[in-house]
Amino acid sequence: TTSIADSIAPNVVPPQLAVHLPTSRTDTLAPATREGRPAHCMQLTPIKSLNPYQSVWTIEGRVIQKGNLNNYNTEKRTGQVFSFDIIDKSNSDIVVTSFDLAATSYYNQIQLGKTYTIKGGTLRPAKKDYNNSTTPWDIILDLDSSVKLSTNQSVNIPQYLFRFKTIAEINSTPAKSTIDLLAIALSITAPSTIRKSDSTFSHKRTVVLSDNSALCIEATLWGAFSDNEGKLLSELCATQTSIRPVLAIKRAKTTTFKGTTLATGPNTQIFIDPDIPEAHALRAWFTSLASTTAYPSVSIGKIEKTDIAGIKSSSQL
Incomplete structure (x- = not known):
């Protein structure tokens, strides 16, 4: 959804509106974790509780926006970047970004409206010029991160989030x-x-x-x-x-x-x-x-x- 300059988002978070819509239960589902355990057996971290002092965390959320696979060009390197937004059942959302080979991999994997579990990413301060997510952090994924289609395509997770x-x-x-x-x-x-x-x-x-x-x-x-x-x-x-x-x-x-x-x-x-x-x-x-x-x-x-x-x-x- 962004170039490098686009992984950035606004300072004031106004009151939010979360819209719950029915979700189909006929989807073909994959294991929720690398070990194959379903999400309900895992200790999930609310998105609003994420902070860089946590060494281990796993979040579960629905993809509410999927960006494009964009090219970037800086003085040091060129490559590709991909971002998507997810929201969890607490109505908190966060921007997830990946670069280069990881960007290509996750762009092909992520589907708008689906629910995923994510772990193994790096948290960095969100730049508040290009998104108005509720959290002060963005997640950066690499090829060692885990992004799995959740077994819990829950109707309790909003389909959209507006403020x-x-x-x-x-x-x-x-x-x-x-x-x-x-x-x-x-x-x-x-x-x-x-x-x-x-x-x-x-x-x-x-x-x-x-x-x-x-x-x-x-x-x-x-x-x-x-x-x-x-x-x-x-x-x-x-x-x-x-x-x-x-x-x-x-x-x-x-x-x-x-x-x-x-x-x-x-x-x-x-x-x-x-x-x-x-x-x-x-x-x-x-x-x-x-x-x-x-x-x-x-x-x-x-x-x-x-x-x-x-x-x-x-x-x-």
Whole structure:
């Protein structure tokens, strides 16, 4: 999910929301440990209790985010890096990173949504620029570490973990913070092509988001997010006359150019119309808005306003 610079995550951990969803019990399971003992026979360490003074620990958690196998290039060496996030039944999460041959091995092994036991990694201080995990540590795995598919694909371990901030809260958040947002997608632009500093090209779209803090904010969807989620959002908004999609964005980055804005990054996840209580409540709020509603946008210095009523009655953007 990251380059070397990406194994890093934010300073303030807001209140968390853990979402429990059913898990299939028809999976093909493997032994949970190198010795073949099932996880329930092991002494498991809660993720929140991990610290570098422990010589031996074993954690069990569900993979809630799987990154890409990325290349890195430094003055000393080149190689590959792979990261994934896991959460345990105590609703604590941590970023797990591996490099080079270990990165290739674990990238091929790890499956999103599955539960694993992990032991034999090294703990290092988490760099809080690229993830907002609950723990102050990251785990670094090597080829001697043990990562085994757990025999306990437990429904007691959350499927997702969000720590939503409102747009009002995001407006007072420092630049380059990593945040989660649940909002209504009011409008989205057509894709455009941008030439980047490395002379490569990337697509982008800008989506206007609103929540019940009575504000709007702009979020830029880059690359694959523009091509995939952005395209789907555009289609949904064009075909639904009075309903707009609900967007759950995990690990967006804040900027302060032209007010407060958001942008996707290598660790971002986007969920469209997630089946969680908070999303249903937000949609009900949006549906109940009066016809005269207009909200200021934090992305343009609170000068202009977005006419919610006009958007609700429009069949396209």
